[in-house]
Amino acid sequence: MPTSQFSSSFGRLQALSGNFLTQSFIGDLLKTKGLSDMVKMLQNTWYGEEIEKAASVYQPPEILEISLNRHLVMINKIAIDASPFNGKNAIKAYLLKWDLYNIELILSSKNMGRAITETEPFLVSSRNFPAGISAGNIPHDEMKIILSQSGVDAVINRLLKYNYGSILLQHLDAYQKTLDLGPMMAALQDYYYQTLLESLRFFQGDEGIIREMFRTEIDKRNILTLMKGKETNAEKSVVNKHVVNGGGIPISELMDLYGVNNVIEFVGRIEGRFPLGEAVNSYRNTGSLVDFEVGLDKFINQKYVSKLKNIALSIGSIFHFMITAERERENIRRIAYGKMYNIPNDKIASMIVNE
Amino acid sequence: MPTTTNIRPTRLEYIRTKRRIVIAKKGLKLLKLKRQALILEFFSTSKTAATLRSGLQSELIKGYESIRMAEMMAGSIRLENEAMKIPSLASLQIKSKNVMGVRIPKLVGGQRQEALTEHLLELPTSINEAIKTFQQVHRMVLDVAEKETALRKLLLEIERTKRKSNAIENVFIPRLASAVKFITFRLDEMERFIMLKTVKRKMGERESETMEKKEEELLAE
Numbered sequence: 001m002p003t004s005q006f007s008s009s010f011g012r013l014q015a016l017s018g019n020f021l022t023q024s025f026i027g028d029l030l031k032t033k034g035l036s037d038m039v040k041m042l043q044n045t046w047y048g049e050e051i052e053k054a055a056s057v058y059q060p061p062e063i064l065e066i067s068l069n070r071h072l073v074m075i076n077k078i079a080i081d082a083s084p085f086n087g088k089n090a091i092k093a094y095l096l097k098w099d100l101y102n103i104e105l106i107l108s109s110k111n112m113g114r115a116i117t118e119t120e121p122f123l124v125s126s127r128n129f130p131a132g133i134s135a136g137n138i139p140h141d142e143m144k145i146i147l148s149q150s151g152v153d154a155v156i157n158r159l160l161k162y163n164y165g166s167i168l169l170q171h172l173d174a175y176q177k178t179l180d181l182g183p184m185m186a187a188l189q190d191y192y193y194q195t196l197l198e199s200l201r202f203f204q205g206d207e208g209i210i211r212e213m214f215r216t217e218i219d220k221r222n223i224l225t226l227m228k229g230k231e232t233n234a235e236k237s238v239v240n241k242h243v244v245n246g247g248g249i250p251i252s253e254l255m256d257l258y259g260v261n262n263v264i265e266f267v268g269r270i271e272g273r274f275p276l277g278e279a280v281n282s283y284r285n286t287g288s289l290v291d292f293e294v295g296l297d298k299f300i301n302q303k304y305v306s307k308l309k310n311i312a313l314s315i316g317s318i319f320h321f322m323i324t325a326e327r328e329r330e331n332i333r334r335i336a337y338g339k340m341y342n343i344p345n346d347k348i349a350s351m352i353v354n355e
Numbered sequence: 356m357p358t359t360t361n362i363r364p365t366r367l368e369y370i371r372t373k374r375r376i377v378i379a380k381k382g383l384k385l386l387k388l389k390r391q392a393l394i395l396e397f398f399s400t401s402k403t404a405a406t407l408r409s410g411l412q413s414e415l416i417k418g419y420e421s422i423r424m425a426e427m428m429a430g431s432i433r434l435e436n437e438a439m440k441i442p443s444l445a446s447l448q449i450k451s452k453n454v455m456g457v458r459i460p461k462l463v464g465g466q467r468q469e470a471l472t473e474h475l476l477e478l479p480t481s482i483n484e485a486i487k488t489f490q491q492v493h494r495m496v497l498d499v500a501e502k503e504t505a506l507r508k509l510l511l512e513i514e515r516t517k518r519k520s521n522a523i524e525n526v527f528i529p530r531l532a533s534a535v536k537f538i539t540f541r542l543d544e545m546e547r548f549i550m551l552k553t554v555k556r557k558m559g560e561r562e563s564e565t566m567e568k569k570e571e572e573l574l575a576e
Binding site for chain 2: 061062065069101104105108109111112180181182183185186189224225227228229231232234238239241242288289290292293330333334337338341343348351
């Protein structure tokens, strides 16, 4: 029987997976009295090293956020290292989202004429200590060079060697007329999802569930965009520009759904695909769309992420490792800020996405 | 304001003073009407300001809750990052509108030149909500500032109008009335004096006529 090319990565990541925080540990974090207790508890986990490094510069809650970001950077590096040669493309395509995060920031700062010193701390601190996430495909040093460009046009020219430039160049004329970065941002997001889905096509034959998961991620993004649009009474044509192609629900159907009167009616129309009953009840009380985001995350996590774990000798196990790390980071952050702002434990617990 | 010592007790002055009293009474009536209108405006503005203020309070609570939620969901670094992407506000212009002679400030601008709708659609839900709530808070703060400044100005004008009408009613008109009284008194006095002088002159004339008659009778005898 031939050995799978994923057996080595599976073994390596499986060994590291033991470090993920257990549900009981997350429960204990919820029971802590404050942030300092949380930091102390986390020092004994795989976050300890990063917390120790950040301790000389930051205080809670920043120390936690910086450590969590740094840890995620490390996890992503491990994932790339662990993935076999023909799996690297898919992993890199997934990590493009962190590039977009930085590119959007740089473009916005150039658009508003902000100084480099104002923007740089969000990419990398003065001690070369990344405050934001920089785990994409563009190295830090290159990001700093891009940031030093004189304007939006120069930034786009510099990005030409990374594919993003050609995407952005198509919208440069429109930007110069309107000074609106919206179409560029939407195009980058569209590029990200299309590249991701493309990289997972005809891969090994067992990545159907991963593709399904990302299609549902696109649905989540589109549903939330439509909800935000409905709340702000945005024009259908405006919302249409921000809907990403490739989701389970076709764009034409989404645009038909946008004709409903309100968010509740909209949720009623997609209830068959996405069970958001609980979130609707919460929305009725608070008027906040955040519960829908959490509800959709929980749905994706339960329906897809937990299943990825079972596709052992596949790229799915690598995605499972990265997505679980991201979820863990989000859960810790939610507990930390919840504790800081004295938000009731029930409320914090309702926002935690568990496998 | 003339004192009794420097009032010329002439008929012309009497007519002028009488006319001034009529004008002062008309002015007083107008000032009282102005004060009433200002008070009405003050109450209606204060009602609006109170509603706005309580609305602002609840909107601020909602705003801070949404910021907490955004920090929980997206983290403070992402929140700061997204805040940096928001274009700065247009400069605020202060124009004025005239309410019963009071120049009340009217705040114009202070909003973003370009709509944020498209930008908001690309943001995480929690940050989107925080931005929307604080946009509303910003609008309300401007409204409250406008109304409260208007209230202060109206109150000042009501006080000033009250002082003016009190001065006219209790000082100016009584003084003019006393001046009229003084002039009337002096004119009456002068009339009486002249009348006495005339009577005396006439009596003197009669006496001298009688004396002349008596002398003529004596000469005839």
